[in-house]
Amino acid sequence: MYGVGILKGMAVTLKHFVDTYLDDIYWSSRGGRYYNDKAFEVRQSLKGKGVKTVFYPEEKLPMPERFRFVPFLVTDDPPPGQNWGKDWCTSCGICAKVCPPQCIWIERGKLPNGRPKPEPVNFYIDIDICMNCGFCMEFCPFDAIKLDHDYELADYDRTTAHLFDKERLSKPISYWREIAPQKAAAEEAARTFAEQSKKKKKAKRGAEGEQEPAPTLNDEYARQLMYRGASY
């Protein structure tokens, strides 16, 4: 019959229309539909019905651990009374070489005798060029460059404010542990593992007598290392 299809389609719209109000009524006695963490979580999940909108900036979507945005440089936690910890970066240049849009500039340090010093003098990232691909993080052998979760980088001046130098890029390792706890733990386990096996090799090569205990890792870490590799 002519018109049935249209009515069916309109029924779909009506259902969505009603759903938003049902949602409203359901949450009215439970702290409201908006600005309410519980309601927000349900709204964004598979079971979400009715309104799905995020009221940015009052509400923000939680970042998954792997979320990637503009890199930062990892440093040690600053010792008490100081602003900066030691850089993890050794200025090996792998990130600059693998970077697809070539947005990383590294000035390698020099020792007084002219030989390269494993430390960057300067480290620049042009974040307007950066395409957030995450290769620098993936291939850094020292876990020294990571991708950030902070995506609110709007500024008034593109030419100066968006050329990040070493100071602007550096963030302590505790920050990384905070935004990506699982990843940070897996990387730490991998580093310990590598260190231990190095020691073991050394011990084997050096003295036959003293045997260091074999590296022990708990199962969870071992599983992560095995199937994710050191790069997680």
Next chain:
Amino acid sequence: MSEMTLDAPEDEGAVTVNDNPVESAIARLKERFPDAVSDDPRDGYEGVIVDADKLIEVSEALRDDLGFEYLSSVTGVDLIDDGKLEVVYHVYNIEEGGSAVVMKAQTDRDNASLPSLVSVWPGADFQEREVWDMYGVHFEGHPDLRRILLWDGFKGHPLRKDWQEPFFEEEHKPFGSRWPGGSVARIEDSNPFGKNVQYPEGWLPTGDEYDVEIDMYPHEPAHREDESTRMVTDKVTVNMGPQHPSTHGVFRMVVELDGETVVSLKPVMGYLHRNHEKIGERNTFIQNIPYTDRLDYLSSMGNNLGYVLTIEKLLGSEVTERAEWIRILMAELTRIANHLWALGFLINDLGALQTPMLYFYLERELILDFFEAASGARLLCNYMRFGGVAYDLPDKVRETDTMTFLHDLIYENIPNVLDQGENLFVGNEIVRTRSIGVGVLTREDAIAYSAAGPVLRASGVQYDVRRAEPYSYYDKLDFDIPVRYNGDVYDRLLIRMDEMRQSLRILEQVLPHLKETEGMPVIGGKPQYAIRMPKAGEAYGRVENPKGELGYYVTAKRRDANPQRYHVRAPSFINLTALGKMCEGHKVADVVVILGSIDIVLGEVDR
């Protein structure tokens, strides 16, 4: 490639000299044209080199007598060491499937000229124009040989190896200035308004003799007199776009109208052109992966997959089992996400503005949530690597266990949204009136115009790369290739619904494998940041992307870290070849719907 043809079922019982259809076709070609067709002598290369004078005859023989009637890809290669330009044609047998007959024709770099194959395959139209634009190969007999992606005032042919861009830094990445010196130099500071724009001699950027419409329809008389009524009518040329909401981006259609009826339509593109292929040839192999995301940015996982498959062919690397299942999971979820988007926009183009479109996006958002948790980005995923994928599946997606999330998504949410879609438009009288019989592309035309993907299958050709030349684990999966026969907008709408249902079927089979392989490695070997080719050669890898057949043609030198040639066979770009044909005789409003039914993404059209 050879393994796949060997595994192909032989129930046909056809006795030929060679079981491999491609090899037997080539043998017969050589038999018929002993002087004009010869094997490609280079190591690692396949196919035949055809004499330029006999190119049309050989193509006709291939199409009419040997059953290779589908011209998939046309691309140029600059062989600067030999002083030659080469044009490579990939031709498929659409009935039998299998791999391509690769034809190559060579010409001198100076005064490069080859016969045009538009008379044999109209689908060569835009692709030959692209080769002319990028390499300066003049195609004799091409009906409309103009630049296509670049503008008329562009100087030079940029994909030639000796052409350099205005802010040229070095031939290959990584650039030496980045490390260890680390001197920051903003490229735009070095020369903001100097030599970055060049014109060919005699071309005036502000000259008033230049007019696109006149340029495009030069021989048409302005007035037309109807014999019977003695009425004189003016044909009107209208620019639809580039800034037009119906074009899904910056895309222009120059439409010649007789009243409301479309007499002729010519697409103009290139507004988003950034010469992806030149960038790709500057890049190292691994650096290209995130760039492929930016082609068809609605299905970046599929783009990644096609590229890594091609390079894996060159490298000969193994892919782990779990990685293969994850790849299929991602590819099929991408297909669903893309088709939901396409259908939403098609309804939007039909006049149901904005609201019904969003009903499709709710579930697409969930798929993107999953992509974000797995790869770190919603759209530009950069997830596949040579030999596997970058990361394993995440433990959780938005506080839900990943496997539970996927299970609910595949068994509940997506089927629900498909049912809802059926209620919304399948029986809807307005949709049916607007789309049935509109933009018809017949089976013959679809093949001749090299249409791919849903456009081809809606025209009655049951052709899908996942079946015709299976990659990954698709030969182990049970699914059907949907096909519809009317070739109009309504069928292209329905075929996308069918494909999503089939994708769900695949996903249902993939889930148990994901559970089984949990904990297994997702990438073979150690990830490397610098990959060098072990040997020289060429590879053409193709996947069935949501928009159609996505192919990558890559050639490499031995021990080289950069591709010599990197070409993308972009399905949306080639599907547009048939747009003019589909729109002829329809009303202006239908043009919008027909374009929507092709489902283009300008990132891929313009590259």
